[in-house]
Structure formats: structure tokens, C-alpha cells
Amino acid sequence: MNPSAPSAHSEGPSSADDLMDDWLFLSSESAEPQVLEVSRDEQEAEDRGRLKSKLVSAWNSVKYGWPLKQKSKFSKTSPVTMLGKSYELKYQGDREFFRRSFTSMLWLTYRRGFAPLAGCSLTTDSGWGCVLRTGQMLLAQGLLLHLMPPDWTWSVSHHAVKDDMDLKSRPAGRGQSFQEGPHNRSRKLSLGSLLDRPMEATHRRVVSWFADRPEAPFGIHHLVELGKSSGKKAGDWYGPSIVAHILRKAVAASADLPTLVVYVAQDCTVYLEDVKRLCERPSTHSWTSVIILVPVRLGGQDLNPAYITCVKKLLMLKCCIGIIGGKPKHSLFFVGFQGDHLLYLDPHYCQLTVDVKKENFPLESFHCNYPRKMSFSRMDPSCTIGFYAKSQKDFKSLCTVVNEALSTSADTYPMFIFAEGQSHEQVGGTRPTGVTYIQRKNERKRVDTSSSLDEFVLL
Template sequence: MFFSSAVVFAKAREVYEKMKKLVRAEHFDVEKFCTLRSGNSEVYFLGEKYSFAEEEKNCDRFLQRFDACLVFTYRHSIRDLKSEGGEEIASDAGWGCMLRVAQMMLAQALLRSCSATGPGTTATAPRSVRRCLADEVGAPLGIQEFCKIGCEGAFGSRQVGKWFGPTSAALVAAELLNRHHERIKDVLMLSEDREGGTSKIPHGITFDEGPVYEDELRNALEKGPAVMWVCRRLGFEGKRVQYESGLLALFTLPQFLGIGSGNDGVSAHWFVGCYRDKPGAVASLMNTSTASSSGEVDGSSADHDEPYLIYFDPHCAVLEGDTSFTSSDEGGSHSRLAEYAELTRSCCGVLKARYLNTSLCLGFLLTDWADWEEVKGRLSDDSIVPKGLDLIEILKEKPKPWNPEDAGAQLEVLDDEDDDALLL
């Protein structure tokens, strides 16, 4: 049974507004934010700094960068999604939010990886990237493919309609980049990549156990650029504060693709930037002296002197799933394109950093090993990323699993060399 777009949208918006109040989130009016920023306000947004004190056009730069992000929300009238029992599932509302967050991170990676001038520009047309993520069979990064791979045993056997967490979504997203690498290139029409040289389209790698294993990362980067997800569980709610400064500082890294996580409820968001409510130098972003060990902020000025996270929210709308992005930029439905473009302004919010969920995945786009060395150097420098190596542990290689037979062989050797060895 299908409802009209207006009915679905209205109901979703009602639930969305109620949830925002429950989790203490606020709508982010980006234009008003830029207008009201005082002379020394600064924001970090996906690896770029915007200092409104330096020059007035920084506000325009920030707005352009903000609007360039591609936002993916819930959809209805999706085809070819079936439950384990064969029942048609026409919408991802209520269970697909983390998959939409993963799609937003993938879209940002594709836009950036095809740009030759850094994280602040997007050379690839958003239309072609959207084609990769359309809600239709054949789209290499569409929700049908997410669900298809998610059902596989290696990825948790999650049936269609089951909620994905940050780790499971990151694992599937990386697999999609690897499994459909050639199809993504075809959709983006990067035929010049086939004529030699390293492909600009990234592969994927996910570290779901916490540490980054450099031997595995090196193997991935030998194939070309890679999107790296680092999945973490930051402990109990009260202990989260010790990681806050490091998490905020990640937004200063040009390789950073944001955080896939949620609020202190169960909603998933794509976190893309940070700022402090109180005017001051961005160095104050790293200052968590007002935070108590419980994760709460002490003092009457807490609401005006604590960090906020900017995010895009997939829950804000339920749009039609039939996204026809198959024609050229000159043709097709411009009204539909305008509808999706408006999502950046309507589906954004801010959340106090202390309410960030402790389960999260951190995204990075690495062009080569030198890029990783730069990230690692910054993580190792407490003046850039406080406690960065506590937040992201780095090991040279993945430890080999313990083998009882190897242990037995070692004991036998000790026994042969020294009869008393086992008596000590």
C-alpha cells in the first residue's frame, strides 16, 4: 500500500521534529549562522577552516561548501527490496538511517577523489555521483546493493528491514567500493582512467576492531586511493569526554570525511563540522576544561562555551525512491534536482558534542601512503589532535591469531632443551 508523497513527508516530519526535541538537537540555519557570527568566529567543516574574522567572503565560501554536500534521506516507493520471507519492503524509513549516512560519506569521497584541488572543491558533477547511489537496481552504491551485501554471512546476515549500526554500515560500504569498482567508474564515465595510471575512484577498507593495521592499509593503498573507516566504541557515556578534544580536532584534517554516528538516542547522522557557541579562537575547540568527568559541562556559561557538531540528518524527509538520474545534466527533471538540492538547508542540525553517541565510524579519504603518513603525524601530535593515538590506535601489523598447536610446539622445544623448564 502506497501513500502520497505529501502524506509520507508530513508524517515523517512530525516524527522527526519530536525526535529532535527528545535528543536535544537543534535545526542548523546555516545562512543565519553566518550572518550572526561575530568577528572572531571560526568553524571547521570537513577539513577546511572558515574564519569569518579574516574576510567577509569566507561566509560565501562556507555556504558554497555546505550546499555542495549531497544529502540522502529516507525514501518511499523503493522497488526490489524484499524481506527474508519475500514480502515487498517499499521504504527504508525507520531502519535505513545508517545506510543513508554511509551513502553521504561515500558521495563526499567520490566528489573529493575526482577533484584535483583538494577537499573544498567538487569537480565531479553531483548528478553523476547521485547516479551511483540511486535507489534502483544496478546503481553500484544504491540501497539495494547495501542490503544485498548486508544479507551475506560475512557481513552479519542482516535481512532487509533490519537496522545497521556504524560498524556494519562501514563494512558494507567498503565492500561496495571494492566489489563494484569498475561499475562505479562506468557510471561516473571516467573513461580516461582506463587508459593508464592509477584510478581516481577509491577502494575501501574498514577497521572494525578499533586499531588501524598498517600492513593491511598499505596493501589497500597500493591499489590506489582508499576510503578508510575506523570503527570505535568510546566506552561508557561518562567516559566519552576524554575523547572529545580529539574528535573535534579530526575536523581540521583535510583527509577527514566526517563521523558516522548518532545522538544519545538511536538516530544516525553524518557529522561534518564543529564550532563553539562562544566567540573565540578556534584553539578553544580543543579546550575541554569545562567538562566534568561525567561528560557534563560545569558552570552557568556551559551552553555558551561548549563545542557543537554540525550534521546532516537522513530522517528529515521521506522522498520518492524513483530517482531518475540517467539523463545528461542538460536534460531530465530540473525540479527533481532542485528538490534534492534543498535538502542541505532543510536536513541539517547541530548537537552538543557531549551528546554524541559513543558508537561511531570515522571516515578518511587517503590518496596514497604519504597521505596516511600525514594523518598519522597529526594524530601523534597532541597540539593538533589531543590524545589522537588514544582515539585511533595504530599498529604496524595485525596480530596473528593464537594457535594452540604453535603453543604446544613451543612447549615441546622448551622441554627438549631443559628438563627443568616446565618446573619453574
């Protein structure tokens, strides 16, 4: 990413000795998509369209007030937790493994220059599509767990890695470490690159599913089309709850994922019988892998402090695939934390669209170069939390460990719950439009939400 690119919610710099700057994963030259040779007239037309898109992006930047990117600082004395794994950054091995793990996640941002969205002339989602982009990243993380081997990472060995800090050697016997010294590390990364080659086709296929073209099952065009049934159209802001249901519909409509389903919790409740009915395949005596999405609202205008510990506990679980959420201007994809700061991927960076139909299309713009942090206090309470279970055994384990994490908010109301049986919708109940239900101990209470931005359960 260009160091001057916009980024939301970065915390200010610190002068403490135990802090280090973020690092550059990929060369800046590789960030831009390759452009095919075209005629002079075509080039002029393309330049005019590109200028128009840039003006639209610039206007949105002014309109939504995104600040210029500031550098995040990472402590060498405090571990970083990211989607179920912990990294001690004072050790070179852990720092290298954290780099590879972070940059392997798919980074899906605003794009410009794609085919016009149906029913309008928009060729960019800059300024309005951030929640759709974070939803894409949440789904993409689940797909990588579903399709890739455990602990798969995208090889970046052919790119320059900037690391000019004094690093302490990792103690022997800790595992997951890279050999010391530039030559030894280079050899090991090259070996990893060779081992990753069989998965490169799958990696590219997953990326292509999120491409900015009408045919892509999880691309912006299809997601906007699915959002019409929720009263949304291109240019609208999509809340985390609506995006969860759009992702469910997108996966259900895709012929590429016959062994994966998406379940969206109702009224902050995961109904176990509903999940069972969705995942069981009686004819084959098998169980379909499942992504569970839980829309919640963690307080009023600001995040309830009682839930911060609970959010940390959830991000420490291997079954967690991240959290999406944010205000209309600043939706982010949260993947971890360090101390009192959340680690996130930011979609608010408008890049040129990439032609994924081209053989060996560039992948660099789909992987983030810089980890970013923001204070928990700046997290918006409107969220959708994601989990993944590959098998029925994994789902039972998920229920156990998530319940343990949720118990940390027992003094208030739990963020969400697991319940036996089916939801009222599954047993034939109907829900009035604009009305949601809040579970308060043993009673259920009606609340009118028709004037709210999204359909969240207020805890």
C-alpha cells in the same frame, strides 16, 4: 529543505546579538523531483502509493519521536571548522565560501516511492535506514575528494540566496573571497558556474551511484543486499560498524572505481601492513587511493568528555571525510564544529525518490540547504570515523597528522591506534562469533558483545 521538516538534536534558539539564523541556499520550489505526465489511472495508483508511503513515514515519525526542526544559530565571533577548513563568518567572503562548501556535500536522506527492496514490500527506508544513509554520505564525501578537483564546489549561482544580515568586508589579501556588491558577486558566481560545467557530468554520475534503484552500486537496494551476510535485512537497524564493512564490500564490487579501496580498522587498530597490501599494485608500481574507516565507541552510554578535543582535532584535518554515528533513532553525519557544537547533515527527512535515469534529473534534493548544529554532549559514542588518502605519500602524511590528533586523548585510552604488521585475521587467526578484543596497554582482553547492538570496541 522545508523549514518544518524533522531534524534530530538541534539546539534551542539564542538571543545573543552575535548569533545569526541559518540561511536558505536553494529555492524551495526546486526541492521536489519533477513528475512526468501520466494517465488518470496511473496517476490515481501513484497517488494511492504516495499516500501509503506518507502514512508509513508519519507513523515512523511518531514512533521514533523526531522533533520538528528548530533553527540553528551560528556565532559571528567564533570560526566554523568543517573537514579541514576554517571559516570566519563575520566576513562575507568566508560566509559565501562556507555556504558553497557545505551545500556541495551530498545529502542522502530517507526516500519513499522506490522499487520494493528484495524479499519484502518496503518502498521506503524511513524509520530504519538512517545509518545506511549516513554511511552513503561518508562514502560520497570520499568519492568527491577522489574524483573532483581540489576545492571543487557545486555551483548554486542560479538559485536565490537569502542573506539579510549586516556583513563586514573581508580584508584584502586574505584569498578565497568573493567580490563585494550584488553585481560583482553575480558575475563571479556565473564565471564559477562556467568553470564547473566540465565536472557536472562527474557530479551527476556520483549522485546516480547512490540512487534508490537495484542497479546503483551504492544505493539502498545494494547496501541492504550486502548487509545480509552480517545478519541484517531491510527494516533492521544497521550500526556504524556494520555499515563500514558494507561500504567496503560495495566499493570492492564496483567496476566504476578501480583506483579506490576501502579499509576497515580491526579492534580500533589500523594495521599498516594490511593497508600496504591492500593499496600496493606491484605489477604497475602504483598505489591505490584508500578510504579508511575506523569503528570506535567513545565511552559507555555517553560520549567520554576526554575525547571531545580529539574529535575536534580530527575534524580539523583535511584528510578527514566525516564521522557517522548515533542511536537507533538518531544517526547523523558529522562534518565540523563551532565551539561546543557539532555541525551535521541529517538523514531524517523523507523525500520522494528521484529518477536518475532521466536526462538532467533534478539535483537540489541531494544537497542540503541548512547547516545544523548540536551539542557535543548529545553525540552518541558509537561512531565510525572516515579518512581519505589519494596517494602513498598522502597516507604517510595521514598517519602523522592523525597520530598527533590522537595524542590529545593520551591521558585516557587512545580512540584508535596505528600499528606495524598485520591483524590477527590476516595472519590466519580466527575470532569467535560475538567476541571482540580490547587493547589495554600490553594486554588483550576478551569481552562478550553478542548482546550488543553493534560490534564496537569499548575504550
